[in-house]
Amino acid sequence: MATTRSAHTVWEGDLLKGKGTVSFDSSGIGDQAVTWASRAEESNGRTSPEELIAAAHSSCFSMALSNGLAKAGTPPTRLLTSAEVTFQPGTGITGIQLVVEGTVPGIDEAAFTAAAEDAKANCPVSQALTGTQITLTAKLG
Structure with missing residues (x-):
């Protein structure tokens, strides 16, 4: 639906x-x-379109990664994902940096990084932001 x-x-x-x-x-x-x-400039207690995109991207990515890990038989105990969206006045959004730290029993660093890269490529928000440089740092906690 x-x-x-x-x-x-x-x-x-x-x-x-x-x-x-x-x-x-x-x-x-x-x-x-x-x-x-x-x-x-400074947020001073107010939001911005970029902060809203960061919130959407971090939550979407976390859901996609959680789903991918569970489907692989290694559901996460916890994922902590942050997203930083960089905005340059006159240019626009110049990049997004995703950082995820996961607690995932039964998985090694390489498998976690591969699952995170797959989630980055396939979460709907990443796909909506096609054309934007999205970088990822993934590590097990």
């Missing part, structure tokens, strides 16, 4: 001095403030 999730943003003003509010309609987790400064 296909699912659809939604969010919306209300923006007021111009790019540099304006501000917006991102609302998470599907989950109802609340509203988050967004400004150009929170995107191109």
